[in-house]
Amino acid sequence: LDETLGSIQQSGARLLVIRGSGERAFCAGGDLKELEHMRSETAAAEMAQAMRATLDRIPRLPIPVIAALNGDAFGGGAELALACDFRVAAGHARIGFAQITLGLMPAWGASERPAALVGRGRALYMLLTGVIMSAAEAKDLGLIEVVYPDDSFDAGVGELARKIADAPAPALAGIKASVGAVRPHHNPELADETIAAFAKTWADPAHWDAVAKMERKRRNP
Numbered sequence: 001l002d003e004t005l006g007s008i009q010q011s012g013a014r015l016l017v018i019r020g021s022g023e024r025a026f027c028a029g030g031d032l033k034e035l036e037h038m039r040s041e042t043a044a045a046e047m048a049q050a051m052r053a054t055l056d057r058i059p060r061l062p063i064p065v066i067a068a069l070n071g072d073a074f075g076g077g078a079e080l081a082l083a084c085d086f087r088v089a090a091g092h093a094r095i096g097f098a099q100i101t102l103g104l105m106p107a108w109g110a111s112e113r114p115a116a117l118v119g120r121g122r123a124l125y126m127l128l129t130g131v132i133m134s135a136a137e138a139k140d141l142g143l144i145e146v147v148y149p150d151d152s153f154d155a156g157v158g159e160l161a162r163k164i165a166d167a168p169a170p171a172l173a174g175i176k177a178s179v180g181a182v183r184p185h186h187n188p189e190l191a192d193e194t195i196a197a198f199a200k201t202w203a204d205p206a207h208w209d210a211v212a213k214m215e216r217k218r219r220n221p
Contacts, residue, residue, distance in 0.1 A: 001054055002050075002053075002054040002057070005054070005057045005058065005061065006057075008061065008063075009061060009062075013063060014063060014164075014165040014167075014169055014172060015063055015064050015065075015066070015161055015164050015165045015172070016061065016063055016064070016065045016066070017065075017066045017068050017157060017161055018065065018066070018067050018068065018080070018084060019067075019068035019069070019070050019157070020070050020071055021070075022070070022071065023070055023071050023090070023092070023150075024071045024072065025070075025071040025072045025073075025077070026067070026068070026069040026070055026071050026072060026073040026077055026080075026081065026093065027073055027074075027076065027077030027080050027081070028072060028073075028074050028075070028077055036211075038202075039202075039203060039208065040203055041196075041199040041200060041202070041203045042199070044198065044199040044202035044203060045195050045196065045198075045199040048107040048108065048195045048198050048199065048202075049195055051076070051107075051108050052107060052108050052109065052191060052195065055079065055080060055083040055108050055109055056083070056109070058083045058084055058085075059083065059085065062169075062172075062173040062176065062177075063169075063172060063173065063176075064085050064086075064164055064172055064176060065084045065085050066084060066085065066086060066087070066088060066157075066160070066161065066164075067080070067081040067082075067083075067084035067086070067087040067088070068087075068088055068089075068153075068157045069081060069087060069088065069089035069090065069093040069095065069135065069144070070090055070093065070153065071090070071092070071093055072093060072094045072095070073093065073094070073095045073096075074094075074095070074096050074097075074098045074132070075096075075097065075098045075099050075106075076106075076108055078095050078096060078097050078098075078110065079097075079106055079108040079109050079110045079113075080108075081095065082109060082110065082113040082114060082117070082143070083108075083109055083113065085176065086145045087138075087143065087144045087145060088144065088145060088146040088147070088148065088156070088157060088160065089135040089138070089139075089144050089146070089147050089148070090135065090147075090148060090149075090150050090153040091135055091136070091147055091148065091149050091150050091153075092135070092150050093134075093135045094132050094133060094134055094135065095132075095133055095135070095138050095143060095144070096126070096130060096131055096132035096133060097110050097114070097126055097127050097130060098130045098132070099127075099130070100127065100128060100129070100130040101130045101210065101214075102207055102210045102211060102214070103201060103204060103206040103207040103209070103210045104198065104201045104202060104207055105127075105194075105197055105198050105201050106127065106198070107194055107195050107197075107198030107199075110127065111127075111190075111194050112190075114126060114127065114143070117142050117143055118141050118142050118143060122141060135147045146160070
């Protein structure tokens with residue numbers, strides 16, 4: 001993703017749409033099997049810093065970036081969606097900050113971005129409960145701007161992208177900058193504290209107990 005964002009900035013593109021492949025998932029978050037060997041606070045902090053830096057590039061791009069939720073966005077996938085300028089979704093898509101169910105706190109921006117969109121109380125409710133919301137519920141809360149019927153999702157996203165991309169590039173960049181979307185976080189000085197807190201939860205045995213429990217449940221539903 002980081003390489004793609006770098007190449008997009010040099011390509012002269014007017015707009016970027018980020019979506020998953022197929023219909024099941026936009027992004028289901030980190031692959032815990034791939035990350036299982038990273039159990040120390042140091043490794044967790046390095047991983048979180050790299051991912052946060054990547055996601056923070058999105059709002060800095062001078063072009064609009066749309067998250068097109070073709071399917072579920074959970075955990076880090078939800079953080080990716082919220083790093084984009086706005087979100088559209090297929091009717092069957094769901095979104096949720098499920099980190100708490102694994103004994104984790106978010107580290108890629110969900111400690112701040114949800115509150116900016118829906119308010120402190122609702123953001124805390126979502127983060128502390130790990131509630132999974134339908135696309136319609138997320139739209140009502142203000143996390144998602146448009147929900148398309150499943151059978152017209154691709155057409156709807158394409159039409160929206162063409163409409164926006166038809167505008168002159170200076171106007172697109174100016175509007176994005178003027179509404180403050182160019183600021184990745186309102187309190188960037190808190191990033192190190194957030195990442196350090198995440199790293200502690202990652203290395204905590206309670207996190208790995210939750211991961212093992214989830215894996216047992218997956219194997220024996």
